[in-house]
Amino acid sequence: MKEKIQLKGITWGHTRGFVPMVATAQRFEELHPEVEIVWKKRTLQEFADKSVTDLAKEYDLMVIDHPWTGHAAAKGMLAAFDDFLPADFLADQRDNSVGQSYASYNFEGKQWALPTDAATPVAASRPDLLQQMGLALPRTFDDLLALAKKGRVGFSLLPIDVLMSFYGFCCSMGEAPCQYDERVVSEETGSMVLKLFKSLSDHLDTRFYTKNPFKVFEDMTQQDEIAYCPFAYGYSNYSRQGYARKLLHFHDLVSLNEQDGPMVSTLGGAGLAVSSQGKHIDVAMAYAQFVASPEIQETVYVENGGQPGHLRAWESERVNAATADYFTNTLPTLQRAYLRPRYDGHLHFQDHAGDVVVNYLKHGGSEKIVLDELNRMYRESLVEERTHG
Structure with a gap:
């Protein structure tokens, strides 16, 4: 009997990240008996941290964060x-x-992952x-502040999520961050x-x-204290009957002022990428096309927690x-979300800038010093891009 073509994949270890990949792989194998696809999972932090370059040496298929796109293109x-x-x-x-x-996965004219x-x-x-x-x-x-004062509000204050919220606040104030080489955002807006x-x-x-965001949703559903989360990367799983102890409903964001439209947030999501180092790139591409196809996205993928x-x-x-209208209710938020930088050097900035903002949220201090530090790190990341890019 001919040996099967085996593909190895890596994704992140939440129902939303892992289960739909296993389900689509199972169906793909049934349609293509000569292929076997084995999915492994890692933590959300590892998902954000481990270099796509390293993963591509080990895996044929990778579920990746779009900020890795520039790095992947460069390498x-x-x-x-x-x-x-x-x-x-x-x-x-x-x-x-x-x-x-x-x-978000298109860089230098090429498509490096399917959304x-x-x-x-x-x-x-x-x-x-x-x-x-x-x-x-x-x-x-x-309204949000009044609810927070009652102890009924929660959201992620991990460094990466704080930085994404910082970007969102800047956009909502009318100034998208990282548009200039010398600064992240103007001192006036940033302060x-x-x-x-x-x-x-x-x-x-x-x-x-x-x-992290899904731990916030676990907190909201397992206990009866937090009634509202103003911004966290959405997980439609929690709006599905039976998934958690209590059902969450998801919504567009609040407005900063009565006269403004809803706030802007920072695009996330994940894409399916194929290693250029594998022996069976054509088979991996066929599977990726299967997963991303509208038919599978609307059925097998979403029905299995995707x-x-x-x-x-x-x-x-x-x-x-x-899903209690999760998708209809949050689509406007997605449609106006800010696309953060993806150049090769930006990952170092993204990994460390959040710590500076978290320190300020915890201890206060000078807004100018915080912004000066962010600008210094940002300029360093641009130099890194020019050196290695």
Whole structure:
């Protein structure tokens, strides 16, 4: 009997990251009996930290964060989808992108991953708790602050999530960060953002300095204290009946002021990439195309806990009926989400800048000193890009 073609894949260890990959692999194997696909999982932190270059030496398939795109392009460790998949398939992926998800994996004119998972920080609530308290859903930052003062608000204060929230606040104030070589954001905007952010974080329990977004949702569903999370990378799993002890509903973000539209958040999500180092790149590409196809995204993928990246799934009545309208309610948030930098050197900045903001949120101090430090780290990352890029 002929030996099977084996592909190895790596993703992150949450229901949303792991289960849909195993389910799609199982179905792909049934359709292609000569292929075997083995998926492994790692923690969310490892998912963000371990270099795609290192992973590509070990795995044929990788679920990656889009900030790795520039690094991957520079190192040549990923296979470009344009070189393997039909142009009409990629055009459909681009035209049905949820927000800038497809574009986030496009760098130097090549597509380095398919946007199989779409996410951005959205708001989450426990409708039952708000109802018990006789409170409406917060609409403005002032409403949010009032709820936080009651001890009913939680969100991730881990460095990476704090930095993403900082970016979102800047965009919501009308200034997208990292647009110039010499600074992250103007001192005027940056100072206002830091003060506003701290006014909110001061009313959060310190346990949120140790929780990533899905740990916040676990906290919200396992206990009956936190009624609202103003921004955390959305996980539609928690809006599905039976997944957690209590059901969460997800929403667009609050507005900073009555007259403004909802806040802007920082695009996340995950993409499926193929190593250029594997023996069976064509088979890995065929599987990636299968996973990203609108039919699979809307059925097998989402039914097994996935959070699809194809617009057809987000607009599907059936999918929304199973998720308390998660996708319909948060699509506007995704469509206007900010696409953060992806140049090779930016990862070092992203890994360390959040610590500076967290230190300020915890201990206060001079906003100017915080911004000066962020600017210094940012300029260093640009030099690194020019040196190694």
